[in-house]
Amino acid sequence: MERFRVLDVIAFVSLLEFCLILFFYMAADSDYHTSDSDPDAPSRSTSRRNANGNNAGHVNGSTAGAGYSWEDEYKRSWDVVQEDSSGSLAKAVEGLVTSSKRRRLLKDTTPLQRGIIRHLILILDLSSAMAEKDMRPTRYQLTITYSIDFINEYFEQNPISQLGVLGMKDGKCSRVSDLSGNPHDHILALQKLRTGEPSGDVSLLNSLSLARACLHHVPTHSTREILLIFGSLVSSDPGDIHLTIKDLVTDNIKVRVVGLSAQVAICREICRKTNNGDDRSFTQRVIVNDIGMYGVCLNELHFKDLLLETTIPPAEQKLQGSKKSNGTSLIMMGFPFRIIESSGSLCAWYVLLH
Incomplete structure (x- = not known):
């Protein structure tokens, strides 16, 4: 008799687990449905719930902030890159590099003293x-x-x-x-x-x-x-x-x-x-x-x-506790002087020519 009682308890627990699984499956199936508006797109949910857990109605998944992350529209980032007439992507890559350089240079527009x-x-x-x-x-x-x-x-x-x-x-x-x-x-x-x-x-x-x-x-x-x-x-x-x-x-x-x-x-x-x-x-x-x-x-x-x-030269910084910036060093350049003499003079080649 004890053996049959144990079997009855096991059967009852198994039946209870089956009922719970069936209940959760039916509840999940009622919350989600497949969108038939776009036959080419994969199936995705278009329903959401409010903070209390009640059904808030079906909304469009493409609306910004109106659904979950898996309800957003798919972005085809590869369509941004365009091929040229020969089918090469070299110009597209060159354009991206040039735009990144321009963005890096335009970002630093504050007039500052920098080292050359x-x-x-x-x-x-x-x-x-x-x-x-x-x-x-x-x-x-x-x-x-x-x-x-x-x-x-x-x-x-x-x-x-x-x-x-x-x-x-x-x-x-x-x-x-x-x-x-x-x-x-x-x-x-x-x-x-x-x-x-x-x-x-x-x-x-x-x-x-x-x-x-x-x-x-x-x-x-x-x-x-x-x-x-x-x-x-x-x-x-x-x-x-x-x-x-x-x-x-x-x-x-x-x-x-x-x-x-x-x-x-x-x-x-x-x-x-x-x-x-x-x-x-x-x-x-x-x-x-x-x-x-x-x-x-x-x-x-x-x-x-x-x-x-770091390819941009660093700005010259002010000294701590001082309103004046660091002293600027002047470089002596080798430009010749223009001197106007009152009387004529002989050049160095005069001795060799005569």
Whole structure:
């Protein structure tokens, strides 16, 4: 008898579960129906409920803010790109690149004093953190590709400036290319890095010290800048990095950082102290039409935008506690003087001719 009672209980529970499943299925089927207005579009719901859970009537899913996200109209983004007469997309891609450059230039319209001659050191993170594949194909390969694009854009915007490339891996920092004004040398040096592999940790102290040594001989009438592409979250330093930051401030070297992982406190402090207390991010600086000093990328496209924003020369900043800006250095140009003499004179060729 006990056995039959157990079987009865199991049968009753199974019947109850079947009734509940059938009830929820019928309730869901009554709430949704298929739209027959567009035979080519996939089936989607056009009904919604109010906050109390009651049926609020059927509405058009294409109305903005009137339904759920799955009720929106489908956007055919590939229709925006148009082919030319030969079936090529080269002109469309060229138009997108040109529009992005124009948008970047028009965004910075505030009249500011900027340096014409720039000396910039590009420091690349070549540590094991760059082997991550959150950016395709990897952070390492994408950084090299975007660095080449940055070099081309940098010398296009700053034709009389100079640039050098450093790489940090295995706790050390080495030269990739020397400071020069020839973009071809830098691009060849970066292309050789494609065959290598990221390894080890980074050292901000060693990297900033070597970059400071590279900029030590730079004249005072030009800007001294460091652009750091940082993908790690830690730094293995052999000494006190705060002393290195003080040396950078003394030498008037400005540091910008593009982060690939997350915001790091020491990187923010470096940007703040080397830029007269300004540590606003790239996004915050857009509001005041100026260049940000520290930005963390969200995706591949954002990474490239942050990198290319640094091709614009930084604005000359005012000294803290003073209403006057930094003193402007004047360069003696080699233009000849025009002197009108009262009597005639002989030229140097007179002795040779006579």
